Amino acid sequence: MQDEQRAERRREPLTKDVIVRVSVEILDAAGETGLTFRALATRLHTGAGAIYHHVANKSQLLTAVTDDVVAAALHDRTPPAEPAQAVRILMLDVFDVFDAHPWVGTQLAAEPWQPAVLRVFDRVGTLLDALGVPASAQFDATSTLVHHVLGVAGQYAAAARLAGPGTDRSAFLGAVATRRTTQGGADAFPFLDRFATTFADHDDRAQFRAGVDVILAGIATLR
Amino acid sequence: MQDEQRAERRREPLTKDVIVRVSVEILDAAGETGLTFRALATRLHTGAGAIYHHVANKSQLLTAVTDDVVAAALHDRTPPAEPAQAVRILMLDVFDVFDAHPWVGTQLAAEPWQPAVLRVFDRVGTLLDALGVPASAQFDATSTLVHHVLGVAGQYAAAARLAGPGTDRSAFLGAVATRRTTQGGADAFPFLDRFATTFADHDDRAQFRAGVDVILAGIATLR
DNA sequence: ACCTGAACACCGTTCAAGT
DNA sequence: ACCTGAACACCGTTCAAGT
Numbered sequence: 001m002q003d004e005q006r007a008e009r010r011r012e013p014l015t016k017d018v019i020v021r022v023s024v025e026i027l028d029a030a031g032e033t034g035l036t037f038r039a040l041a042t043r044l045h046t047g048a049g050a051i052y053h054h055v056a057n058k059s060q061l062l063t064a065v066t067d068d069v070v071a072a073a074l075h076d077r078t079p080p081a082e083p084a085q086a087v088r089i090l091m092l093d094v095f096d097v098f099d100a101h102p103w104v105g106t107q108l109a110a111e112p113w114q115p116a117v118l119r120v121f122d123r124v125g126t127l128l129d130a131l132g133v134p135a136s137a138q139f140d141a142t143s144t145l146v147h148h149v150l151g152v153a154g155q156y157a158a159a160a161r162l163a164g165p166g167t168d169r170s171a172f173l174g175a176v177a178t179r180r181t182t183q184g185g186a187d188a189f190p191f192l193d194r195f196a197t198t199f200a201d202h203d204d205r206a207q208f209r210a211g212v213d214v215i216l217a218g219i220a221t222l223r
Numbered sequence: 224m225q226d227e228q229r230a231e232r233r234r235e236p237l238t239k240d241v242i243v244r245v246s247v248e249i250l251d252a253a254g255e256t257g258l259t260f261r262a263l264a265t266r267l268h269t270g271a272g273a274i275y276h277h278v279a280n281k282s283q284l285l286t287a288v289t290d291d292v293v294a295a296a297l298h299d300r301t302p303p304a305e306p307a308q309a310v311r312i313l314m315l316d317v318f319d320v321f322d323a324h325p326w327v328g329t330q331l332a333a334e335p336w337q338p339a340v341l342r343v344f345d346r347v348g349t350l351l352d353a354l355g356v357p358a359s360a361q362f363d364a365t366s367t368l369v370h371h372v373l374g375v376a377g378q379y380a381a382a383a384r385l386a387g388p389g390t391d392r393s394a395f396l397g398a399v400a401t402r403r404t405t406q407g408g409a410d411a412f413p414f415l416d417r418f419a420t421t422f423a424d425h426d427d428r429a430q431f432r433a434g435v436d437v438i439l440a441g442i443a444t445l446r
Numbered sequence: 447a448c449c450t451g452a453a454c455a456c457c458g459t460t461c462a463a464g465t
Numbered sequence: 466a467c468c469t470g471a472a473c474a475c476c477g478t479t480c481a482a483g484t
Binding site for chain 1: 328329331332333334335336340341342344345346348349352361362363364365366367369370371372373374375376377378379380381382385411412413414415418421430433434436437438439440441442443444445
Binding site for chain 1: 457458460461
């Protein structure tokens, strides 16, 4: 009986796993600015200082949270036999992580060679090995694909941060198009002007896929 | 006499240009955490609030500072006649901006489609047009190169932020290599393990150049 | 119009005090 | 050993008061 009351008043024991899980919930719901140690402590029914018994600091927490989400996304999938297609699917799986958790893009650039990046890097490299890319070119080829996905992730996270939940995306892209033509004369950005009309209804995922295909085509020439 | 004393005590008039210039100095000298409105105000011999008469907020200031540095780097160079070589040189010029100002990498991911990104995008696209890339493939090809450079910029900025002025780079990369093998069993990252020995003395610029070549090879197949 | 600088509403992090 | 929560040393931003 006493144990039951105890169980009611006590929350589940504070562990790093619980902190990481709740952090993901907060980040998904409230974005990058929403995750503070005070908000985390409130949600965990504890004090802000308690978190430091399980996590060294906020930077380490965010690294762990990012790796957790990326690792989960890369787990449950049997890759297709064709290696090039396996690379495409892997890359799109990573892209879809940004779609579900835009804050991941910011965190991947917060620390170099962090676990989540190593994880993706290793998976891509292993597939390129299976694809028959010469050993001497494997590292550079892998690096190209990974940096491409990191670049897209960064822009994607920035867009999500700026857009927020209730912003009109094509209105923003329209504003970008306007800014192009107004600053520095009419022909400041002649190339982009040619694509101004198709800018507003742009498909990020399709563009990312096209980029992966371009890089794969380049990798194929290394054979 | 009173006017002379007055003239001594007054600084040059506060303008956005001066604020941007001093911001670059602070960022280069003290890094991203060094740029605060208080530090800026001290250097400008004014109050923190005065800055808001010329700049809307810190985000807008950083966008302006980033565009200023990128624009300066892209100005003074006559491109070679061969378009593919011109792309390589342009990309390396952008890379060298990160080398001189590592904080640029962070800022390029702070806001989507910001002026500095549009600037690079337009230059790359114009060169790819000259290269003979079909119009239907120009946007995707340009996007691939730009996102690659953004991905590298982000990792580069993260490395600089972590390393600081007096840190041993190869020691850090050695630590990364160690972390790989210790977490999650010996074969957690089998691909990376094969490159562990060559990891410490890695040349970021050479790797970036290799990535550009891979993408250019892929773009060539679009012809 | 521009500047001042104290004040406000936050942060991450620390640490004496509790259990 | 783990937790508490006030306190510290910062931030960006605002704004009444000055010139």
